[in-house]
Amino acid sequence: MNTVDEILDYAIEQEQQAADFYAELALRAEKAGMKQVLLDFADEEMSHKKRLLAVKNGKHELTPEEEVLDLKISDYLVEVDATDDISYQDALIIAMKRERAAYELYTDMAANIPDSHLKEVITGLAKEEAKHKLFFESEYDDRVLMDN
Amino acid sequence: MSLKDLLSPFFVWQRAFEKPWTNMRPIEERPGAPAYRGFHINLADSCIGCGSCHSICQNEAIDMVPVEEFSGRPGDSGLRPRFDYGRCCWCALCVDICTANSLHMSNEYTWLARDPTDYHFTAGVEEKPWQDSELGYHRAEGYHLYPPKRIDMDMLTADESVQSFDEVVNGYSEEQAKLEADRCVECGICVATCPAHMDVPDYIRSIRDGDFETGLQLMYRTNPFPATCGRICTHRCEEVCPVGITGQPIAIRWLKRFIVDQVDSIDYARILDSEIIENGHKVAVIGAGPGGLSAAYYLRKKGYSVTVYESQETGGGMLRYGVPSYRLPDDALDKDIDYIISVGVDIRYNTIIGKDVMFEDLLGEYDAIFLSTGLSVPSSMRINGEDHPRVLSGLQVLADVARGKDPGIGRKVAVIGGGNVAMDAARVSRRLGADVDILYRRRISEMPADPEEIKESQEEKCNLVEKAIPVEIMDTGSKKQVTIKWGEAEMVQDPKGGRPRPVLQEDRMHTETYDCIISAIGQGSNLDFITPAVQEQLAIEWGKFTPGEYQRSELEKIFVGGDVANRTADAISAIEDGHHAARGIDRFLKPGAYAEN
């Protein structure tokens, strides 16, 4: 991936894959209310995709310089499986961890290329993913860690 | 007659053309003395519409009137005092009683109005020239018409209380209860805030009258768990009691308990029983916690045949297996539950819906179902090593203790969490002889536990470690111990608002070894017993129902309530949900009776 368009296409595809992942899991989910939660997650990913499409079409700018709060919640949680009887807590853990992995991927990529427009775009993507991670981590903080 | 006498009328006439000596208005304004009892000023924003001014006024010069801008404010009746200056004698009793200290008087005393109705006015709401006057009569600081401090409760000291599971609070004597009841100004503000809308001022009056049987009857109108709530209610009523604005709120909860403690359970039937006219309808209740049993009681009173299905060996739900006996002894809970059973509620213990009896069978067999299954699944921390055998759940420890079993916690314990379950688990551990650290990821001020519980756990020497985030559980090589690694947190303002969020500081980690770690970070529901086809038709968000009017779910036969369907997750809300659902079920099954409404 050497051009800005290529990297954006890759990122857009990743968001689509994430949306498909949650939609598929929603079909299987057994626990009360989980289908809706997973469909909401899928919608969230589609909104990420739309944002990136807008970036590609020049209608939206990434903000590589923006500071994003890192709650570091997912960093210390165990991996969980996307089973049919997945719970809210585990669905959130999967979501947080996926965003974290994407964030780390772009951060590593950016670190390995010289200063350029491409680097700026990749750093911008990393910030986007950090925001998504913050979104799910805040949700986890509010809904799962209520008494903690 | 002299000539002077003859001419004098003409001299008088001459005066008619002179400048008059009298003035139409006072010659000059004469301000009232600085503390004069002049026209009333009410800081309408601070006033909470308690109506004490209205009640005390001997001249009936005050009416309480609704004022739109204050309606719906919590702890506020939405009413404000309207003065009738045709009646007021400026005695200032209203100022002296004012609970919010919002009412005082200016030193203005002259006011001309052409329209007599102008002399009726709502102080602080209608603009008046004296509204900003700083002079005039104000109640002297520290002066109260009623004692501002509550009557002290006799309690075990912290040192005594950790020695056993004996109840910490001893309860009021009759003399103490009457003195405390005397402080109530009967405003009724608490009634609106109490989720069950208990008739507090009237049952408090029954204490003053020494008529405890009437007090008990009043309580049972909206709450069949008064012995329980008189001990462990979250007492939101006290938060709004206006006597607490300048003093300490009435001890509503302790007064409730006092009434129940005065009446022997043998007399309950005579005092409370009313004729039950069977109506032929059958209702199933799932869960014998306070929500389920409250619904069962009020349904039974309305003539329904009620069967309660309960998975445990006895009733009470979390009140039995969660709340420890030093706060709620079994006999107090039993007093409430025994009376509910005595009116003909049939409880099937040791019966799990979804296993022993299927949910769909209930749907077929009963005319309506009320579901109040609570939150019984402890949330897990999901950190590495959590499945260590020395990591116990708070709910399990509390349930073991409630059943008289030794939970085997050892002598040095860490409790994770900051809610009521964590506080109870910690205080129970102290009673079992352990030293306790409570690790909480935010600040003490943000703990969701009741402030009273936090205070008492500190007094009982639980060591509260705030801003501590657990990151890993490690094996020590010994079967009897476990190590926890936790990091310090910094509180960071969330750019999107809301409560500040703790952020782990990875350079400030600690490790500590304990005999066990008790995890009490929250609990969720288990609704797996509801068949998927039915589940899909019910609105469930984050494991909780979102009921509509009268606690009804999307399926007309199913009503839901208690912890699994409300945000407050306390006993009194569950009790009200049950009562509310009973009314809803009655409307649903006997629509004719409500046709005119």
Ligand SMILES: Cc1cc2nc3c(=O)[nH]c(=O)nc-3n(C[C@H](O)[C@H](O)[C@H](O)COP(=O)(O)OP(=O)(O)OC[C@H]3O[C@@H](n4cnc5c(N)ncnc54)[C@H](O)[C@@H]3O)c2cc1C
């Ligand atoms: C440790 C602790 C301390 C607390 N302290 C306070 C306090 O001080 N003040 C306060 O107001 N509240 C307190 N609470 C909360 C209070 O206990 C709950 O709000 C209240 O008990 C909720 O009532 P409920 O009827 O909704 O559910 P629960 O009391 O949880 O009862 C639900 C019942 O349903 C049964 N059940 C569940 N599933 C099934 C099934 N499939 N089949 C058959 N039966 C089933 C359960 O066995 C249980 O008995 C505390 C809770 C805990 C855990």
Ligand code: SF4
């Ligand atoms: S000053 Fe006295 S008479 Fe006038 S409203 Fe107040 S209590 Fe009533």
Ligand code: SF4
């Ligand atoms: S007593 Fe005070 S707070 Fe209560 S209604 Fe009157 S003015 Fe308002």
Ligand code: SF4
């Ligand atoms: S207890 Fe407090 S709020 Fe309730 S009626 Fe008495 S004074 Fe008013």
